[in-house]
Amino acid sequence: ARRVLIDTDPGVDDALAILLALGSQRVSLHGLTIALGNGKDIRDLGSNAKLLLRLSNAAPVPVSLGDDSLATSCEGATVSRKGMEKQLVHGEDNLGNVGAKYGKCDEDYRDFHPLKAPEFIYDVCRRFPGEVSVVCIGPLNNLAEALQQHPDLPELVREVLIMGGAFGLRRGNRTPAAEANFYHAPEAAQAVLTAKFKRVVVAGLDVTHQTEMRELRAACVAAAPGSVISQFIWDVCETYMNVYHDWGETVAPAHDVVPIMYLLRPELFEAEEVRVEVETAPAALTRGMSIADWKGQWGKEPNCLVVTQIRDVAAFTAAFVAAMARLPL
Numbered sequence: 001a002r003r004v005l006i007d008t009d010p011g012v013d014d015a016l017a018i019l020l021a022l023g024s025q026r027v028s029l030h031g032l033t034i035a036l037g038n039g040k041d042i043r044d045l046g047s048n049a050k051l052l053l054r055l056s057n058a059a060p061v062p063v064s065l066g067d068d069s070l071a072t073s074c075e076g077a078t079v080s081r082k083g084m085e086k087q088l089v090h091g092e093d094n095l096g097n098v099g100a101k102y103g104k105c106d107e108d109y110r111d112f113h114p115l116k117a118p119e120f121i122y123d124v125c126r127r128f129p130g131e132v133s134v135v136c137i138g139p140l141n142n143l144a145e146a147l148q149q150h151p152d153l154p155e156l157v158r159e160v161l162i163m164g165g166a167f168g169l170r171r172g173n174r175t176p177a178a179e180a181n182f183y184h185a186p187e188a189a190q191a192v193l194t195a196k197f198k199r200v201v202v203a204g205l206d207v208t209h210q211t212e213m214r215e216l217r218a219a220c221v222a223a224a225p226g227s228v229i230s231q232f233i234w235d236v237c238e239t240y241m242n243v244y245h246d247w248g249e250t251v252a253p254a255h256d257v258v259p260i261m262y263l264l265r266p267e268l269f270e271a272e273e274v275r276v277e278v279e280t281a282p283a284a285l286t287r288g289m290s291i292a293d294w295k296g297q298w299g300k301e302p303n304c305l306v307v308t309q310i311r312d313v314a315a316f317t318a319a320f321v322a323a324m325a326r327l328p329l
Ligand code: BDR
Pocket: 011, 012, 013, 014, 038, 077, 137, 138, 163, 173, 179, 180, 181, 255, 256
């Protein structure tokens, strides 16, 4: 099985992505590191990670918190659209307001790993040089900080997989120009993309919008009606799906599932090598925007593989359901 670290701001779609990793036989999960993004309270987000581990009956997986003093423009995932009130996309608890129903409690706030996320990431990668896949499904502060402290990190990591940015006509969700994970920490995204990791895979909004949360949850429930995991998946998605519906979007995307699925089943996707950089100018309208040089006009080497298409959506759904069916409850 592949050694994997997931850096996350859990998060409804993060929850689905983490459960996918936990249900896969191809993943040996070495830790969850927590970033600010969907929520503003790092311990609360950490407790969501713990709840998911408990729900899936996983062997102990360390949860390490990011430094909440790291600069971030994060206000939690409150987004306004078309003159509507700001909406909390992931609910008050970042688990679609169903955390308490599944036993989220104060105890979850204890027992985090003694190392802060950047040091924890470095420590795991140093113990298994060249073997660890780091999957980032939140703002990239933790990995960027690890890089800054340890410039040898890129040699130690097998690959980095990221949910972030946008590369086609669909430009942004947090602002008209920028996707949320890149918008919250553009300097960190730019640092990671230009750091010379051996392999970087990036799934942006155009490919994540080819997923459909409604489909995934219906398929899970149909496959295992009455199981705790399918009921949880059903419940956790509801608020998030309603917000997307209110916005007039035709699908509620399961963004963060894409990089994990790419790790497990790359043959289900199309991807293209390209140079990507992120706008970091503080006051720019385009702050946090990802720019892909598809025509090679900058004359720079490609630095990542951008995932452009899901080739087989039915196989994607089936692989997700199969992983959920492997979770014990
Ligand atoms: C990203 O932002 C977060 O709200 C989601 O969890 C995902 O990681 C999508 O832009």
